[in-house]
Amino acid sequence: MTDPAPYRDRLALNLMHFARALRAAGLPVGPGKVLQALEAVEAVGPGNRTDFYWALHAVLVSRREHSELFDQAFHIFWRNPDILKKMMAMMLPTVRTDPAPDKPEMAQRLAEALHGTAPQVEGKDKTEIEIDATFTMSAAERLQAKDFESMTNEEMAQAKKLLATLALPLAEVTTRRHRPDPQGPRIDPRATLRRMLRSGGDLVDPARKRQRTRPPPLVVLCDISGSMTRYSRMILHFMHAITNDRDRVHSFVFGTRLTNITRHLRHKDVDVALDAVSTAVADWSGGTRIGTALRAFNHQWARRVLGQGAIILLITDGLDRDAGEGLAAEAERLHKSCRRLVWLNPLLRWDGFAPKSSGIRALLPHVDDFRATHNLNSLAGLADALSRQGPRRQPGLRRWVKEAAG
Incomplete structure (x- = not known):
C-alpha cells in the first residue's frame, strides 16, 4: 500500500501556494487558515470539484466582497482539465501563469498575486536610457487620475492611504x-x-x-450592489476617513435593504471598522432596490439625522432592479428634507454617458448636484465643491434633467 504522507504533503504545499496567492491579492489568509483548509479538503474528499471549491471557500473567504476574487483565483490556480484524477492521487498542479480571467480589472490584481514581480536581469552591457519627463505626469498624479476599477493591489493600497488623509470640509451654516x-x-x-x-x-x-456657525450634518447613502462592488470598497475607506475626521456624520449602505453602519465606522482602525461592517451587512454584491432603501431611510431615519440642514451624499450608479418603481416619490421626499442632495455616480466618468435607465431618470430631477466618483481626483473635487458657498443646485444639472425627461 502506498504511503499517503507524500501525497498529503503535496496537497499541503499546493494549498500553501494558493493561500499565498490569495493573500497577495488582498485576502486576509494566514497560516492558520491554510491548516483549516487542508482539514476541510480531507474531510469532504477530493472526488468532487464542487465540494473541493466550497470547502476552500468556507475557510478562506471571510468577507462577501472577496468571493469574486476567490472564484477567479480558484479557476486560474486549479484549471487543469484532469483535476479530479490528479486530486485522487493528491498530485495537484502548481501555479499556472499563462491564462487570464475574463475581467481585465480583476486579472491585473490576480496577475500580480500569481505571477509576482518579474526579476530584473542585470547584464554587462546595460544601456542607460534618459527620459525627458518635462511634460509627463508624476506617479502621484497618475494615481490621482486612475480609475478605482483598474488599480493594481499596490495602487489600491496607496489610494487607501491617501483616502485616510482626505478631509471633507463643509461650508458652515448659521444656527x-x-x-x-x-x-x-x-x-x-x-x-x-x-x-x-x-x-x-x-x-x-x-x-x-x-x-x-458650524458645519451641517453629513449623511452618506452608499450602494453596495454587484454593479458597484469595485467602487464601494474604496468609498467605504472614504466614509471611514470622513467619519473619523468630523462629528455628525451618519453612514448607510444599501443593496436590497438599508443598513446603518455609522457606529461601525467610528472605530479608529479601518480594518476593524470594515470587518464590523462586513459582519453587519447581509446584502453585499447583490441586486439594487434604490426606492425601497430610500423609503426605509425616509420613514425610519430621516427625522433623526436630517436636522439642522444636513447634506446628503447619494452614491449609486442608479441601476435599479425594480425599474425605478416608487423611486421618484421617495427621492422627492428626501430632497425636500435636506439642505442639499449630491448624487455621486461612477458611470458619469464615461464620455458617452446618457441617462437612459429608469432609475437614473427618476432620480435626476430631485438632486442638486450630479458628479462622477471613480478616482481620487473626483473625491477631491467633491471636497472642494462642498467647502464653497454657492447656489444649491449645480448650474449644469438642468441639461441632465432635460435629457432624462426627453
Missing part, C-alpha cells in the same frame, strides 16, 4: 444659537444684566452676541 461677540449685531440682555449686577447696578456698555 439658532448665539455666542458672545463684542462686535455682534444683537444685544444680549442676560449678559448685560449680569454685568450691571457685578457693577452694583450702574449702567454699563451692553453685551453683544452673534449667531453661531
Whole structure:
C-alpha cells in the first residue's frame, strides 16, 4: 500500500501556494487558515470539484466582497482539465501563469498575486536610457487620475492611504444659537444684566452676541450592489476617513435593504471598522432596490439625522432592479428634507454617458448636484465643491434633467 504522507504533503504545499496567492491579492489568509483548509479538503474528499471549491471557500473567504476574487483565483490556480484524477492521487498542479480571467480589472490584481514581480536581469552591457519627463505626469498624479476599477493591489493600497488623509470640509451654516461677540449685531440682555449686577447696578456698555456657525450634518447613502462592488470598497475607506475626521456624520449602505453602519465606522482602525461592517451587512454584491432603501431611510431615519440642514451624499450608479418603481416619490421626499442632495455616480466618468435607465431618470430631477466618483481626483473635487458657498443646485444639472425627461 502506498504511503499517503507524500501525497498529503503535496496537497499541503499546493494549498500553501494558493493561500499565498490569495493573500497577495488582498485576502486576509494566514497560516492558520491554510491548516483549516487542508482539514476541510480531507474531510469532504477530493472526488468532487464542487465540494473541493466550497470547502476552500468556507475557510478562506471571510468577507462577501472577496468571493469574486476567490472564484477567479480558484479557476486560474486549479484549471487543469484532469483535476479530479490528479486530486485522487493528491498530485495537484502548481501555479499556472499563462491564462487570464475574463475581467481585465480583476486579472491585473490576480496577475500580480500569481505571477509576482518579474526579476530584473542585470547584464554587462546595460544601456542607460534618459527620459525627458518635462511634460509627463508624476506617479502621484497618475494615481490621482486612475480609475478605482483598474488599480493594481499596490495602487489600491496607496489610494487607501491617501483616502485616510482626505478631509471633507463643509461650508458652515448659521444656527439658532448665539455666542458672545463684542462686535455682534444683537444685544444680549442676560449678559448685560449680569454685568450691571457685578457693577452694583450702574449702567454699563451692553453685551453683544452673534449667531453661531458650524458645519451641517453629513449623511452618506452608499450602494453596495454587484454593479458597484469595485467602487464601494474604496468609498467605504472614504466614509471611514470622513467619519473619523468630523462629528455628525451618519453612514448607510444599501443593496436590497438599508443598513446603518455609522457606529461601525467610528472605530479608529479601518480594518476593524470594515470587518464590523462586513459582519453587519447581509446584502453585499447583490441586486439594487434604490426606492425601497430610500423609503426605509425616509420613514425610519430621516427625522433623526436630517436636522439642522444636513447634506446628503447619494452614491449609486442608479441601476435599479425594480425599474425605478416608487423611486421618484421617495427621492422627492428626501430632497425636500435636506439642505442639499449630491448624487455621486461612477458611470458619469464615461464620455458617452446618457441617462437612459429608469432609475437614473427618476432620480435626476430631485438632486442638486450630479458628479462622477471613480478616482481620487473626483473625491477631491467633491471636497472642494462642498467647502464653497454657492447656489444649491449645480448650474449644469438642468441639461441632465432635460435629457432624462426627453
